[in-house]
Amino acid sequence: MDQSYARMPVSLGLGAGAAASGAARGKRAGAATRIAVVGGGIAGLGAAWLLRKDARVTLFEAGASCGGHTNTVDVQLEGRSHPVDTGFLVFNRRTYPHLCALFEQLEVQAVASEMTFGVSLADPAIEWAGADLGTVFAQRANFLRPAFLVMLRDILRFNRATTRLAAHGAMPALSLGEYLAAERYGVEFRDWYLLPMAAAIWSCPTRTMLDYPLATFVRFCRNHGLLQIADRPQWLTVAGGGRSYVRRIVAQLDDVRVATPVLGVARAAGGVRVRTRTGVEHFDEVVFACHSDQTLAILGDNATADERRILGAVRYQQNVALLHTDAALLPRRRKVWSAWNYLAGAGAPDERPVSVSYLINRLQPLPFASPVVVSLNPFIAPAADKLIQRIEYAHPVFDQDAIAAQRALPRIQGHKRSWFAGAWTGYGFHEDGLRSAVAVAAGLGVGVPWDVPVADPGARENPSRAPARLPEAA
Ligand SMILES: Cc1cc2nc3c(=O)[nH]c(=O)nc-3n(C[C@H](O)[C@H](O)[C@H](O)COP(=O)(O)OP(=O)(O)OC[C@H]3O[C@@H](n4cnc5c(N)ncnc54)[C@H](O)[C@@H]3O)c2cc1C
Numbered sequence: 001m002d003q004s005y006a007r008m009p010v011s012l013g014l015g016a017g018a019a020a021s022g023a024a025r026g027k028r029a030g031a032a033t034r035i036a037v038v039g040g041g042i043a044g045l046g047a048a049w050l051l052r053k054d055a056r057v058t059l060f061e062a063g064a065s066c067g068g069h070t071n072t073v074d075v076q077l078e079g080r081s082h083p084v085d086t087g088f089l090v091f092n093r094r095t096y097p098h099l100c101a102l103f104e105q106l107e108v109q110a111v112a113s114e115m116t117f118g119v120s121l122a123d124p125a126i127e128w129a130g131a132d133l134g135t136v137f138a139q140r141a142n143f144l145r146p147a148f149l150v151m152l153r154d155i156l157r158f159n160r161a162t163t164r165l166a167a168h169g170a171m172p173a174l175s176l177g178e179y180l181a182a183e184r185y186g187v188e189f190r191d192w193y194l195l196p197m198a199a200a201i202w203s204c205p206t207r208t209m210l211d212y213p214l215a216t217f218v219r220f221c222r223n224h225g226l227l228q229i230a231d232r233p234q235w236l237t238v239a240g241g242g243r244s245y246v247r248r249i250v251a252q253l254d255d256v257r258v259a260t261p262v263l264g265v266a267r268a269a270g271g272v273r274v275r276t277r278t279g280v281e282h283f284d285e286v287v288f289a290c291h292s293d294q295t296l297a298i299l300g301d302n303a304t305a306d307e308r309r310i311l312g313a314v315r316y317q318q319n320v321a322l323l324h325t326d327a328a329l330l331p332r333r334r335k336v337w338s339a340w341n342y343l344a345g346a347g348a349p350d351e352r353p354v355s356v357s358y359l360i361n362r363l364q365p366l367p368f369a370s371p372v373v374v375s376l377n378p379f380i381a382p383a384a385d386k387l388i389q390r391i392e393y394a395h396p397v398f399d400q401d402a403i404a405a406q407r408a409l410p411r412i413q414g415h416k417r418s419w420f421a422g423a424w425t426g427y428g429f430h431e432d433g434l435r436s437a438v439a440v441a442a443g444l445g446v447g448v449p450w451d452v453p454v455a456d457p458g459a460r461e462n463p464s465r466a467p468a469r470l471p472e473a474a
Pocket of ligand 1: 060061062066069091261290393428429430
């Protein structure tokens with residue numbers, strides 16, 4: 001297998017011990033303050049780690065171990081065992097400043113990763129990948145297929161037009177789908193490139209992406225260098241798997257309760273009561289770092305109308321991830337094999353089954369010759385003897401309601417001794433999870449030991465002119 005990543009450790013390039021930043025506006029955390037953090041993903045781990053020296057923190061995690069979407073599995077293959085990430089995999093220095101700073105503090109090593117993208121469609125039978133001209137035209141017939149050439153032209157047009165719009169800050173208040181229709185982009189551009197790429201990035205059904213606000217979509221793509229051919233960020237992955245950072249954080253926390261789901265939280269003037277299977281404990285503040293629908297379930301009848309409206313506005317998509325070694329779930333042409341592979345079966349564009357296969361050998365340095373693959377929502381099953389593990393992940397759906405909810409979040413942030421963190425408060429990525437934790441810590445008066453600007457807790461950079469519309473609470 002072609003392994004074109006660098007194996008050398010990559011310095012994250014941040015000075016350790018930079019001056020503490022963070023807005024201390026009325027410190028609510030103190031040595032005697034007891035803070036419950038619910039959820040041990042990056043948001044909860046980040047919040048607990050930041051608050052650990054200024055308060056007595058207890059981290060409750062429902063799962064058998066911390067990490068949440070950071071989920072490293074030991075794969076036994078070809079006579080050896082090696083850690084493989086099945087959830088959070090890649091980050092970069094440009095758009096993950098807090099995560100890089102945290103990793104620097106934890107002395108976590110990163111290695112270079114690869115961000116290449118391939119498409120394999122059954123009907124019409126088209127395969128291509130964006131790595132270079134050789135992979136774009138890996139299927140020779142595409143040279144002579146006018147629709148394919150129009151798609152390539154549309155990619156350049158879209159990149160140019162949206163870069164210009166973003167630079168002028170004049171983004172129309174349209175969804176991505178509305179914009180594509182208004183500007184008459186071809187269906188091939190939409191179905192053979194844009195939606196596959198978006199589905200791979202956000203791990204969501206392609207149709208959902210059409211509802212995504214144009215401004216948010218373009219800002220994300222621009223920040224991540226996806227609208228340009230050159231000067232893309234170098235993607236990185238955690239050496240030894242994401243669990244190595246999780247373990248380092250957990251080792252620095254005093255009170256971590258795994259396999260302890262929080263069943264209920266009641267807030268009163270004097271404090272917060274957290275109920276688990278083992279009883280009820282009293283805290284001064286609570287940080288909800290689980291998904292917003294899980295937070296609502298924990299609050300139950302105790303949720304305020306605002307909490308119900310804001311947290312309830314974010315929908316989640318349930319995704320099945322299969323970890324396996326079956327090349328049948330990769331593009332037919334080996335030349336098209338990429339780090340991210342979008343596959344679509346036969347059928348009408350709106351009905352055909354689609355899935356994304358992450359070829360982990362391209363994303364992480366693995367010692368295996370066989371392909372190690374994570375397939376999201378595969379429409380053909382891998383051979384039984386090649387299946388390693390089945391995992392379920394829920395992803396937030398970033399439609400207009402969710403974006404409006406993010407903007408309304410400051411309304412409930414810190415009220416009733418309750419704070420809300422999670423990747424769902426941003427674009428859904430690891431940096432968003434940690435950024436939300438940094439903001440919550442700042443709201444409690446605790447800064448970060450590095451120099452990166454800190455946003456208001458709950459505030460989200462979102463100049464979209466989409467209306468701040470929230471559905472009514474059910
Ligand atoms: C397949 C896949 C690939 C991805 N790849 C990347 C990537 O390469 N780069 C990137 O930046 N992002 C990636 N992501 C996005 C990733 O999901 C987010 O970056 C982030 O990990 C989410 O963190 P979180 O803390 O908000 O939520 P989670 O990680 O989901 O953590 C929430 C935690 O809360 C716990 N919990 C829930 N209910 C309770 C309860 N009642 N009591 C106690 N605990 C509870 C859960 O068990 C869970 O551990 C990927 C996601 C997936 C699924």
